[in-house]
Amino acid sequence: MLKSLKSCIAIALCVAALSPSVFAQAQRPETDANDVTDVTIFLRRAANLPLDNIRIDPGSASSCNFFSTSAMDSDYARNFISRGSFSAYSPYGDASRDRGYGSSNLSGSHGGFSYSDRSHCSQSDYNFAAGRAVIRARDRTLTDAFALFDQKKYPEALALFQKSYNKLGDSIAALMIGRMYLLGLGTTPNTREALKWLNKAAEQPNPPRPLRFDPKAPERMDSATEASIVLAKIYLIGHDVEKNPATALKWYQKAASRAYVPAYKTVGDFYYYGHGVRKDVVRAQRNYKTAAETGFAPAQVAMAQILASGDDGVPANPKQALDWYYHAAKANHPDGLYALAVAYDTGQGVKADPKQALFYYKEAAVRGHPAAQNDIGTYFAKGDSILPKDEPIARKWFEVSARNGNPEAMYNLAVMLMTGQGGPVDRKGAWVWFTVAQMAGHPHAEAALKQQEPQMTTDEKSEAAAVLKPKLQAGS
Structure with a gap:
């Protein structure tokens, strides 16, 4: 006992x-x-459901899970812990779909690769892209590297990831090399070396066609975006580097620029709580709204919380706040469900309904x-x-x-x-x-x-x- x-x-x-x-x-x-x-x-x-989103658990800094990435990082940014487990693969990303390399603006079909707007590309661009696509199609280095990684043969995997990067400059390979140096997989931990490789991955040009946000798969991102998120976390908590909220914010903004919707929510948190920047509720709301209108439930909750009673420069609008809570509740977000429970329990903005209140309390409770x-x-x-x-x-x-x-x-x-x-x-x-x-x-x-x-x-x-x-x- x-x-x-x-x-x-x-x-x-x-x-x-x-x-x-x-x-x-x-x-x-x-x-x-x-x-x-x-x-x-x-x-x-x-x-009134305040979320203190900028809080750091120092004990998480060395956790493998911490340096994995998930859309729900945004929901738990106050602790900077990723709920998901470490994945060897960049979610939904693989070499065959990487479009972030070189100067080509490609999205149609040509020589084994794709393009759409010839006016932006020279013939040498097409030739380069086509040649790279052929190499990529025939080369198994990256595939073999992941196979070794899955077998926990980390030194061999690291060598193949480096070989793959040397051949094609893949952001996926650079991301994996950065992660392995960061976590000490197949090598001694080396944050400086990890930063070098993560920067190589994150600084790939933005794709001509950003990934579309899917609320049912919010974790979908490309490898360059994933590297940006990892870099942001490193500077946010000061993992073997000096804490630098401004640099962390830069990398979250970089992820947002690649149309990674959850990053807009975290950028909003920086400005809402004034973490390393001047507090700016209007700017925070602007970022929250971008993510909320795209269907990201944590941002919908953040919008609702601001509008429920108003904040600096943002007038109160309880009706809109309740609407945002409804949207978040539809996505089964616990805070959205709980807010509706409170509304039906107290009759705030809706007719009091004890049965509905109990339903939403139960739904929020079972979701933690x-x-x-x-x-x-x-x-x-x-x-x-x-x-x-x-x-x-x-x-x-x-x-x-x-x-x-x-x-x-x-x-x-x-x-x-x-x-x-x-x-x-x-x-x-x-x-x-x-x-x-x-x-x-x-x-x-x-x-x-x-x-x-x-x-x-x-x-x-x-x-x-x-x-x-x-x-x-x-x-x-």
Whole structure:
């Protein structure tokens, strides 16, 4: 039990430390701060969902996952961690579709390659492109390099990627070489060398026909764009280089210039939070809007948050804000779903509808929204005509939400553990969660701890202190 509880508290403390301002504050009913015998029920919330998007987890800097790329990087830019796993292949990119080399403006068909506008290309351009296409079609160096990489034969793979680049100057090969030097795969880690190769990949000319953004496949990008994103992250966190937000922003803007829509969202974050640049909400909104109108859900949420109450230079427009939340909810974005839950729960901008509210709370909760998970717990804890009371299920939802860093859920779970609602009494666990809730800023947690202390045995206090001690020391 102690080991399980220690793991539980570690997760909660980690998330609480990273995300103290991510969750909306609840509209609390009038209660006695000393009364902790009932689970607190906070179902009414103000529709204000701030996202602190510029926050760095230094521990992620050396992670392989961190230096992979995904469209959802934008959604979690506050931690600068990619949710996806490292892929050996540039998503949707391969040598046969690379159009970013040379001076040719090509998109039709000629000599095994393609072009459209002869007025922009000389015959030598066509000859060069056609010859390169033939070499590419016959050459297996890049294919063999990826095969070796998949077999974890990294030194051999690195040599073949370098050979492939020497033959054709592929941005894909340069990207892979840069990644391998960055992560120390087949060679000793060498950020300076990684930067050299990533720059070679990222500085390929913009393609004449940018990739079209597909909301169902937002991670789609070419290898040059992917290199730009990796470079941006390196300078953003200062991975073996001096932190340089301005340089990071330059590379995000480069990715945006290649029509990589999620980069517009991150560029907007730089200006909205004034991270390394002068805060400029109007400019941030302009970038958010570009991505939002193309169908990128995180940008739709960002637009909604600005318009909900207005911001510097941007007037409030609650109706438009709700429309953007609807668009994000259609894409199953947790913040969009949660905002609609709040709207139907409180009747803000729509007719109050408890059934619709519960539906959206549930949809947001199952997609990992901590506040929604706590709200589902309160539904089960309280019970009504819509959802029958089920304390064991409520306790499970509170635990899930608490582990994800929600202060209300930490407190509610502690109450249930202390009183034995939904399961056995666990005074030690209650003490731990009340303490974490207090650290996360819950206003009633201190009073609850004072009330619980006389009920604790000396052994229980020692065991609870042992669970808390490692993390408290790490945070000090």
